[in-house]
Amino acid sequence: MATTEPAANLSTSPITWSAIVEAHERVRPRIHRTPVLTSESLNKLADAQLFFKCENLQKTGSFKIRGAANAILSLSEEEARRGVVTHSSGNHAAAVACAARWRRIAAFIVMPKNAPPVKCRAVENYGGKITFCEPNVKSRAETAAKIQAETGAVMVHPYDDDRIIAGQATAAKELLEELPELDAVLAPVSGGGLLSGTCLGAKGTRGSVVRVYGCEPERADDAYRSLASGKLQALDTSDTMADGLRASLAPRTFAILKKNVDGILLVSEQEIVAAMKLVWERMKIVIEPSSAVALAPLLRSSGHTEIGMAATAKPKVGIIVSGGNVELKV
């Protein structure tokens, strides 16, 4: 596997290949090497060979622990003493609380007061200290800034942070090390931390021979519009059921994606539900709606051509299954 600085594209990113390799060394002893699962029946439906990198089976139930652990484990002793702070209503919150506990430091988590109880419990179980805010961007940022001012805690942003992106890159790195023959990798896109990392991790391992696509709900299509227009676009609405994909790109992630991503594929809410149900039923794994977004494009007849393959090809496609944190009614 590539361990020296490779691939044309990567050199234009401020995140070096060494940073990703170091991130991997740093987090590897703490996290699961998640399995790559296959399903014959889904292969048939997609007329492709699909390889699911199961980050839903990762510690804390999502890939977010990769970035959070890399950021928190790489803090200096002085920084660590002050603790960490973040704002998130979802998987990043639990990941930061978990990684902070590994390092035995304080984790201050700002969550909207309407966050699902199950997500709050997860943060509390890892010993995170929750401060509730109003459910809007302004209140979230202000509350986090106030805590930062009071405690001196280090901000661990969910995606606008090179250490986070380098951590998220390790999922695609593992996938491409295991399956160098992949034609393409698909990952959901929200703030762009996972997708940026997937581009850098996949192309860092295999070069531009592997294409990387972001998958996004039609109802939260800022990445699609930003890349189409070449200018960072705001999110007008975000009422998608894919609750992990309601954030929008930051300048940092937009810059990486502009240079590295091969395209953004949009999917409807109906396609998300159908893909999620298929995975639960056929693969026997619990995935959240955000993860289904990265399978959905492959289930439509235009799927092959959308990822740059002939309609008659049998592409080998990796899918980053981002997480499995859903409220269950068993």
Added chain:
Amino acid sequence: MATTEPAANLSTSPITWSAIVEAHERVRPRIHRTPVLTSESLNKLADAQLFFKCENLQKTGSFKIRGAANAILSLSEEEARRGVVTHSSGNHAAAVACAARWRRIAAFIVMPKNAPPVKCRAVENYGGKITFCEPNVKSRAETAAKIQAETGAVMVHPYDDDRIIAGQATAAKELLEELPELDAVLAPVSGGGLLSGTCLGAKGTRGSVVRVYGCEPERADDAYRSLASGKLQALDTSDTMADGLRASLAPRTFAILKKNVDGILLVSEQEIVAAMKLVWERMKIVIEPSSAVALAPLLRSSGHTEIGMAATAKPKVGIIVSGGNVELKV
């Protein structure tokens, strides 16, 4: 790994270690080597190190394909031409249909007319030919016998068959090859095919240093009573939610268990629901109630002593997660 005839106990079984090794060679190219998953939060709850052998992620969604494939792939050409017949309302039906398709032979499946539609669809998807019967043992056996008489098809019994048991043994063989340090392995017991195979596969790989326990619903406790009394007992009731565990031991499986199993642990319906919910939530995998039966004993305070360990020990326990076929309401 052991490849020669080992272990005192095994020599008393009519199923030789070579038969298990051959079964493994036969089915390996066709089936998944299922992942072994761990969960820190479940480890804490059980105060143990748990290793889940995920046969819910196996082809057809259960371990049953191991036995069915071994039986069907080892038929002579002459036998195979006549096709196969079985009776099952559940996972064995789909497994036989699937393995018969691999061999391109007919599969006649007798199913009770009240079988869940999802199970019938699975059989049909694999090209199995369903004949419905009344939902009782007599009608099932008579209908299968009639088909056998008419077609000459070979009966592939769900568990009363050495080739089936040798196939099921390969799950525990894989688990112990990967984790030779296990103190104990737990598997659900119904007709005893999986549990017999687990005894032979685990002890064949590691000898009697690894203990094997069967787990059974209180509401379908024939294996418990049979082993306690030393005489094969009938099943009085079988109204457990663990729909895969409503059959009772055959003389063949009883004989193997008498010599090889270290005990049978009973669990209540409430314990089954609680264990199933925990696995879905914490591990993000879909398991059926029958699978939860093999985790449930470890979640009670007496769990350690029930598997022959000190209450203060941190045992390493393998759990055979038998399947993931449940009707989903997504």
